[in-house]
Amino acid sequence: MATVSLAAVPDGATVFERNCSVCHSIAPPPKTAPPIAPLANKYHQRFQTKAEGVAHLMAFLKKPDKQKSIDPQAITRFGLMPAIALPDAELRAVAEWFWNQSNPAFGPGGGRGQGWRNR
Numbered sequence: 001m002a003t004v005s006l007a008a009v010p011d012g013a014t015v016f017e018r019n020c021s022v023c024h025s026i027a028p029p030p031k032t033a034p035p036i037a038p039l040a041n042k043y044h045q046r047f048q049t050k051a052e053g054v055a056h057l058m059a060f061l062k063k064p065d066k067q068k069s070i071d072p073q074a075i076t077r078f079g080l081m082p083a084i085a086l087p088d089a090e091l092r093a094v095a096e097w098f099w100n101q102s103n104p105a106f107g108p109g110g111g112r113g114q115g116w117r118n119r
Ligand code: HEC
Pocket: 015, 016, 019, 020, 021, 022, 023, 024, 032, 033, 034, 039, 057, 060, 061, 064, 068, 069, 070, 071, 074, 075, 078, 079, 080, 081, 082, 084, 094, 095, 098
């Protein structure tokens, strides 16, 4: 059923370089999309577990949706992200990589006032 290639398990960082880094920087300043580290911080605030965060991001990458956006203001500023057509294995790899990019140095969501918790 699933189309799993026999190639090595995709590496999230490589998937990011190839498919996301044209628009997303990892840390501020932004390119044409919000930087990854503050977005990952928002995911850590919103979702209790990595599994939930990964599931949300995989769904978002397949079908970006204003209603489901973690940061509707980003859509106002940058526009809605285009859907990313990649095999599930690559979406999962990049989503797991993304979850691990959270970095308190950039504050919760790059915003202020909500305090840092749960890493
Ligand atoms: C053509 C430019 C572009 C590409 C390519 C792109 N993005 Fe985005 N992305 C955006 C923009 C613009 C936003 C902010 C607006 C929005 O949320 O739709 C965004 C939002 C996001 C968000 C926040 C989603 C949320 O829950 O609100 C994440 C996470 C993300 N991108 C990850 C990725 C990853 C991972 C890839 C590669 C697989 C990728 N993006 C490729 C432009 C891009």
